Amino acid sequence: MNWRRIGESAMESLIRLCGVSAVLFVFGILIFVFREGQDFMFNRLDFGEFFTQIAWRPTAEPPTYGALALISGTVGVTLVAMALAIPFGLGTAVFLSEFCSWRWKEALKITIELLAAIPSVVWGFIGITLMNELVIYITHVPVGVNVLNAGIILALMSVPIIVSIGEDALKAVPDGYREAAEALGATRWEVVYKVLFPAAKNGLLAAVLLGVGRAVGETMAVLMATGHSIRLIFDGQAPFFHPLYPGRTLTATIAAELGETSKGSDHYQVLFVIGLLLFVITFVINFSADLIVRGIRKE
Amino acid sequence: MMAMPQETSGAVQETYSIETHNLSLWYGDFQALHAVSVRIRSGLITSLIGPSGCGKTTLLRCLNRVNERYGNVTTTGDIRVLGKNIYDEDVSLVELRRCVGMVFQRPNPLPISIYENVVFGLRIHTPAAQLSRSVLDEAVETSLKEVLLWDAVKDKLKKRATGLQLEQQQKLCIARLMPLKPQVVLMDEPCSALDARGTEAIEDLMSILGKRFTIVIVTHNMAQARRASEECIYMYMGKIVEHGTTLDVFLRPRNKETENYVEGRYG
Numbered sequence: 001m002n003w004r005r006i007g008e009s010a011m012e013s014l015i016r017l018c019g020v021s022a023v024l025f026v027f028g029i030l031i032f033v034f035r036e037g038q039d040f041m042f043n044r045l046d047f048g049e050f051f052t053q054i055a056w057r058p059t060a061e062p063p064t065y066g067a068l069a070l071i072s073g074t075v076g077v078t079l080v081a082m083a084l085a086i087p088f089g090l091g092t093a094v095f096l097s098e099f100c101s102w103r104w105k106e107a108l109k110i111t112i113e114l115l116a117a118i119p120s121v122v123w124g125f126i127g128i129t130l131m132n133e134l135v136i137y138i139t140h141v142p143v144g145v146n147v148l149n150a151g152i153i154l155a156l157m158s159v160p161i162i163v164s165i166g167e168d169a170l171k172a173v174p175d176g177y178r179e180a181a182e183a184l185g186a187t188r189w190e191v192v193y194k195v196l197f198p199a200a201k202n203g204l205l206a207a208v209l210l211g212v213g214r215a216v217g218e219t220m221a222v223l224m225a226t227g228h229s230i231r232l233i234f235d236g237q238a239p240f241f242h243p244l245y246p247g248r249t250l251t252a253t254i255a256a257e258l259g260e261t262s263k264g265s266d267h268y269q270v271l272f273v274i275g276l277l278l279f280v281i282t283f284v285i286n287f288s289a290d291l292i293v294r295g296i297r298k299e
Numbered sequence: 300m301m302a303m304p305q306e307t308s309g310a311v312q313e314t315y316s317i318e319t320h321n322l323s324l325w326y327g328d329f330q331a332l333h334a335v336s337v338r339i340r341s342g343l344i345t346s347l348i349g350p351s352g353c354g355k356t357t358l359l360r361c362l363n364r365v366n367e368r369y370g371n372v373t374t375t376g377d378i379r380v381l382g383k384n385i386y387d388e389d390v391s392l393v394e395l396r397r398c399v400g401m402v403f404q405r406p407n408p409l410p411i412s413i414y415e416n417v418v419f420g421l422r423i424h425t426p427a428a429q430l431s432r433s434v435l436d437e438a439v440e441t442s443l444k445e446v447l448l449w450d451a452v453k454d455k456l457k458k459r460a461t462g463l464q465l466e467q468q469q470k471l472c473i474a475r476l477m478p479l480k481p482q483v484v485l486m487d488e489p490c491s492a493l494d495a496r497g498t499e500a501i502e503d504l505m506s507i508l509g510k511r512f513t514i515v516i517v518t519h520n521m522a523q524a525r526r527a528s529e530e531c532i533y534m535y536m537g538k539i540v541e542h543g544t545t546l547d548v549f550l551r552p553r554n555k556e557t558e559n560y561v562e563g564r565y566g
Contacts, residue, residue: 174407176403176405176407177407177409177410178368179365179368179403179407180403180407180408180409180472181409181419182365182368182396183363183365183396183400183401183403184396184400184419184420184423184475184476184479185392185393185394185395185396185397185420185423185424185479186393186419186423187393190423194409194411194419194422194423195409195410195411198409198410198411199409199410
């Protein structure tokens with residue numbers, strides 16, 4: 001018997017299994033979340049109410065399940081976070097890869113990686129205490145835990161991802177491009193935005209989208225820092241977007257309420273519907289990122 | 300040390316585009332150039348030859364200060380390009396590199412469209428208000444025609460330049476210098492990544508363009524130095540061993556080392 005051949009094929013199937021396991025897990029989770037919520041979603045949930053009403057009173061009698069305020073909370077917090085994290089993160093990535101001396105670079109990278117290692121509950125803690133005071137001091141609102149606060153916290157959490165992936169993307173640009181542009185008289189900043197950005201745009205886009213993914217999915221920090229009040233962040237009044245309102249996100253709602261529901265109840269099930277919605281949002285983000293990157297590649 | 304070129308024909312230029320005086324250069328502790336003093340004539344093609352590591356590429360890269368990209372470079376001595384010391388305080392690196400173009404060993408078109416590659420320099424050196432569509436279009440067409448690339452790429456100007464064949468890429472790298480009207484073009488083994496046909500095409504181009512600029516070319520290929528250059532500098536161990544007309548250097552070398560090298564006994 002040829003043991004070597006058996007070992008080889010066993011190893012190969014093991015590796016194959018690892019490869020497909022990611023797909024199995026994703027579908028497994030999707031099916032589980034769908035199964036838990038599907039009875040309520042198809043038989044009793046009013047989608048019109050879910051997507052257009054503000055009132056989220058799952059424990060009232062009769063209960064109402066309007067998730068619009070929660071959706072607006074997630075969108076609002078993500079917008080604030082990205083408005084801060086994208087310029088800041090990409091700026092840091094450019095600084096690290098193009099302008100920084102070698103010694104500084106090592107020190108900064110370690111520090112930024114440390115930023116990524118801080119547990120999200122600690123971030124939430126900072127949001128409630130330090131950032132709360134800061135927001136009150138600067139904007140003179142009565143309560144400092146609000147969408148702005150959570151957005152800043154989320155930005156700080158997303159920056160390390162954007163920096164490390166963005167820096168990798170810039171580092172992967174062949175040095176010949178920089179040299180060519182400099183020899184044509186480009187300044188270092190011109191090299192960055194005329195050569196490196198176009199050359200690394202796929203990687204930079206991936207960095208930004210992973211940052212967005214982190215912001216949409218983050219739960220504990222936003223649960224603590226948003227104020228957790230059901231309120232529309234967007235409305236018809238100028239300036240249409242109110243980051244100083246306290247809000248509540250989809251993720252925080254699940255985290256805060258799931259423990260208090262009885263398994264199989266409507267409230268329990270509607271939280272799984274929210275989970276499904278989050279799933280769809282992240283899927284759409286990833287899928288469109290994929291399409292964009294593909295489009296760029298074809299060009 | 301340096302042999303002055305002999306005047307072999309009536310049409311000798313008396314002006315020099317590049318003059319170095321006692322130029323020494325260190326990479327960290329390693330001295331790559333030893334008190335190099337050389338004068339390169341205007342309007343001629345001058346080749347720099349010598350064995351690997353002799354400092355010819357280093358010397359070339361000094362002339363537009365692109366050597367400074369490496370952090371640990373120390374330079375002493377003078378370099379005068381077009382009569383101006385390029386280490387003077389008031390010299391703008393941007394302006395220097397407009398006047399002194401460079402073509403690299405590996406074709407390095409930028410990862411943007413062919414069109415944008417050609418106008419890259421224009422966009423950097425000219426205020427945007429002066430760059431109308433027609434100015435840019437014309438610059439692209441003229442430059443690409445000058446390097447004999449227009450017919451091959453005129454229908455795909457919006458395509459990425461990095462998708463072209465190597466020979467075309469190298470022509471494009473020459474074309475993108477054209478709109479800047481440089482007075483000096485430095486070439487660092489411009490054909491070493493190309494096949495025989497590509498090499499021939501680039502050499503043809505050099506002989507056409509050589510009438511308009513001063514060209515300094517580093518080459519490993521002695522046949523190329525002989526074919527394509529009018530003056531030749533032989534370097535060894537960071538020093539200039541011989542400098543004269545190409546014919547003299549190859550046929551009547553004054554130095555034994557030069558003779559050994561050009562006859563292929565080492566290098």
